[in-house]
Amino acid sequence: MKSAVETLNPTRVRLTVEVPFEELKDSLDAAYKKINQQVTVKGFRKGKVPARVIDQRFGRGAVLEEAVNDALPKFYTDAVNEGELNVLGQPEVDITELKDGELLAFTAEVDVRPAIEIPDYSGIEVTVDAIDVTDEEIQKSLEQLRDRFASTNPVERAAAEGDVVTIDLEAKVDGEVLPDGVADGVQYTIGSGELLDGIDEAVTGLEAGGEATFTSELKGGTAEGKNAEVSVKVTQVAARELPELDDEFAQLASEFDTLEELKADSRRRLEDSKRYDQATQAQERVLDELLKLAEVPIPEKLLADEINTRKHNLEHHQLGQMGLDLAKYLEIQGKTQEEFDAETEEQAVKGIKTQFILDELVNKEKLNVSQEELTEHLMRRAQSSGMSPDQFAQAVVEGGQVPMLVGEVARGKALAVVVEAAKVVDTNGAEVDLSDEEEETEAGETAEASAEETAAEDKGEAADAGATEAKADKAEKNEG
Template sequence: MKSAVETLNPTRVRLTVEVPFEELKPSLDAAYKKINQQVTVPGFRKGKIPARVIDQRFGRGAVLEEAINEALPKFYTEAVTEGELADSVLGQPDVDITEFNDGNELKFTAEVEIRPALQIPDYSGIEVTVDAVEVSEEDVDKAIEQLRDRFAATTSVDRPAAEGDVVVVDLEASVDGKVLDDGIATGVSYTIGSGQLLDGIDEAVTGLEKGGTATFDSDLQGGSAAGSHATVKVVVTDVQERELPALDDDFAQLASEFDTLEELRADSRKRLERVKSYDQATQAQEKVLDALIELVEIPIPEKLLASEIETRVHNLEHHQFPALGLTWDTYLEREGKTREEHDAELEAQAIKGIKTQFVLDELVKTEKLSVSQEELTEHLVRRAASSGMTPDQFAQAVVEGGQVQLLVGEVARGKALATVVEAVKVTDSNGQEVDLSDEDEDETGETVQAADSATEEAADAATDTEEGTETAEGDTKDA
């Protein structure tokens, strides 16, 4: 077999392949064997039909077609390897048989998208500014109030319901005058003003006493009629007043392991500082990533971009919309966008995600970064926690789905971004230089994930791109 590579543009190549007819013999033998198992000819046992009889009965052309379909993936893979493109090809190739006659050599071309060759410039001069880690007394007060709210007691009262009260209600939802089978709920506790139930319920129950009834209109967010406009009848069966505990040492002992309110406030401050430090690190990762992408010229493969956009739209329509009871109209209304504006944002996110993956993968190579078993295990544990699975369950799902290399790629990209973040200058809004290399072990672990957490689209694009690369060879036959 002979092959040659022609560069069509920075993200696409054409492979020209010539295969001597004798190299097709194993595929011809396999074709005869396959047809032998599928057909029946009187006078011959199944699987024992001579090749000449198959040619006579079913035509030599059918055998040649089957042989070529079986051989193309193998010869395409050999051409990719011969052209040193194994780590570059993306997605499915477009295959065209340019010349073939029985007994003569097979000639075909395969056009396929590839990762563009990137030049990573010196990035040490990148400078970004992030928010300073500042925790005010108001921040601590708010945190204590939220904790205090969790320990509020409720007492039934004989008065009209007001904002902040808890009402116990029975609900009955109707669409076009018909009560829904799953539209009845009883004994539902709801805090007026929390916004955690149905739009319109706050206005309906405010001012009602125990036994009071009202109706209101609302768009249903779930259930059999999700997305429908419904009339909801509400009956108040109890009105309860919430009483917050006093802010004293007794409260500190009730709500925490601390003996005094002052100790509880000090611990709340430390927790807020840790949260803001993590937010600061994430902000630095995002800004450094944006600055790095700006430094590198990154061509975008057209088919990869189109596939990424299609995947995102599919996820919206077939996963997110049904779960939230949304349609395109209600979704766009909620987002305050036109379809054109949404599509433009989606394309921009996809482009950024693809650029992120290409740049960080190139950095993994140039910086010679590797992933240890310990790092992969730590990453797997974090991913399992975020998915609601145990580490063993998640690991089993990853292995069975053939996703181990995808996880390795996530860790490697995170390390690449961490390498850049540590090399650049990060200053906070107070003018103080921020050293992100001194994070504790857990926070460093999150930084290793930064390629996927700094921007959600980076993770999506990285996964889709790698999956496209892995399936390219297997889909050559269909192409």
């Protein structure tokens, strides 16, 4: 087999491949055997029809088509390996010559990873938020904890914001009570926004036994999206009572004996949270600066596929779970379709560039992923997915996604290398030390978030055999 590579642009090549006909022998034998199992010819046992009879009855072209389709993936892969190409996605294959007994020739155009020159990132400098915890933030944290330990007591007065009311509901559309439009004994905190639009105004000011009617657009159920006339009856009004902020509360709500100890712990937790946010912010801003420095050509087809993937995931998974369609989502976001398309393309470009340049850094720095690092990453991914580590690991293995996880960890390590070389200062002018091992480990999440849903890695693996199948009409047209 002979092959040559022609560079069409920085992200696409054309392979020209010539295969001596004798290299098709195994595929031809397999084609005759396959056809033999599928046809019946009078006078011959099934599977025992001679090749010459198959040629006469069904045509040599059918055999050649089957043989070529079987052999093309191997010849294409051999040519890719010979050219030392890092291909992306499936090739566009065209059979240019098929001479029975002499030669098979074809071309294959395919996207490739561009050659990337890693820029000097040692001069990157970014500014992040300082870790300043205010007394107001501590107080807010304590109030949230206090709210969790609130009790409710029935009161004989009109309902007000913050009260917990017990209500009966009935929803009608076009005068008919909906099958799923009746609910009794529902507890609702006025002002929480957890039920229907308009319910806060309807129940505020009602005492136990009071009734009201209001109109609201239904967010779910059999009449989702329709306006319903909702009748509500308050059966009980209960006031929420918060415990006093004192030592007794500290002992009730925590392992501490005094309120001062609880406050000190709240400060420490807030500092830890801000320190984590600061590290994430540094990684994101360092990555942005790195991307500005690097020239990264983007394959057009890969970008188009990435944009379509992001849109599909948003419309059919994320928005579907929230009961929204794209039009409603854009209305809520205050965006036009053009703005949404531009934003999606920008995110897709950033995701692809991030993956390309960090993968190049992995190779340049010769970064390896240990089993321990992979396990830790798998545990974090399992936690964020809501699955147990065992379930997640099984899904990863069965889906052939282990290389993808290894790539995520490696890219995280590459980003950590860049962050370590950068100068990071906070808004107070103090230099920030990000050398903490745990923070470096989390760099993978920043890299993963930036390249989220980017299909470049999966598309960079060997092309699926099905994509290299020759069209029957081309095989027959070029025959002889």
